[in-house]
Amino acid sequence: MRVLDHPVNVLETDRLVLRRMSVDDAPFILQLLNEPSFLRFIGDKGVRTLDDARKYILTGPMASYERFGFGLWLTLLKESGVPIGICGLLKRETLKDIDLGFAFLPQFWRKGYAVESAIAVMAYGRTTFALKRIVAITSSANDASMNVLEKLGFGFEEMVRLSKDGPEMRLFGVKTPA
Ligand SMILES: CC(C)(COP(=O)(O)OP(=O)(O)OC[C@H]1O[C@@H](n2cnc3c(N)ncnc32)[C@H](O)[C@@H]1OP(=O)(O)O)[C@@H](O)C(=O)NCCC(=O)NCCS
Numbered sequence: 001m002r003v004l005d006h007p008v009n010v011l012e013t014d015r016l017v018l019r020r021m022s023v024d025d026a027p028f029i030l031q032l033l034n035e036p037s038f039l040r041f042i043g044d045k046g047v048r049t050l051d052d053a054r055k056y057i058l059t060g061p062m063a064s065y066e067r068f069g070f071g072l073w074l075t076l077l078k079e080s081g082v083p084i085g086i087c088g089l090l091k092r093e094t095l096k097d098i099d100l101g102f103a104f105l106p107q108f109w110r111k112g113y114a115v116e117s118a119i120a121v122m123a124y125g126r127t128t129f130a131l132k133r134i135v136a137i138t139s140s141a142n143d144a145s146m147n148v149l150e151k152l153g154f155g156f157e158e159m160v161r162l163s164k165d166g167p168e169m170r171l172f173g174v175k176t177p178a
Helices: 023-033 036-041 050-068 113-129 143-151
Strands: 009-012 016-019 072-077 083-090 099-104 133-138 155-161 168-175
Touching: 009 113, 016 083, 016 113, 023 036, 023 050, 023 083, 050 072, 050 083, 072 113, 083 113, 099 113, 113 143, 133 143, 143 168
Parallel strands: 099 133
Antiparallel strands: 009 016, 016 072, 072 083, 083 099, 133 168, 155 168
């Protein structure tokens, strides 16, 4: 993993580049956020048009970069520059710790991209943001995500709700590699 000293490009792995999103990424975000898997396991962000997607990018990831220096980054294939998903760090109001988030388009699943990008993000969290611990939350039905977390060394800790009426989710945690 290489940390890139660049205002937009953040991280590079063997096969991937992680970079900051901009409103120009609205077409990709519109597609990703309406994938059945995203709607089922992460939730419906109500993004139905390119304009909704631009607003989501501005108030979600871009606001997070400004406030914390991190957020969800766009994940692209290094060789072709094709965007395949998002991976990054989130600070939620309702969680004490910073959590890892990831989602990829189905045609890019089972190629190790979630694990590869998450390893880089976790190391970056440790080196740049001094995070000693990172958490992750998934719905109980999301076997793929739980398997990814297991591969990354996360362990199940407790059931949590992100909002008072929200569904119960599984919270996993890991100490970041020194
Ligand atoms: C979860 C998700 C990110 C996994 O991405 P991925 O790039 O396919 O994951 P990887 O290829 O790195 O897989 C690593 C391991 O996870 C497990 N895994 C991945 N997809 C799986 C699936 N559909 N079923 C069971 N295990 C799965 C496997 O153990 C896999 O290792 P293996 O291929 O060597 O057996 C992807 O399925 C996705 O985007 N889902 C929709 C969004 C989502 O649920 N995000 C997580 C929210 S918490």
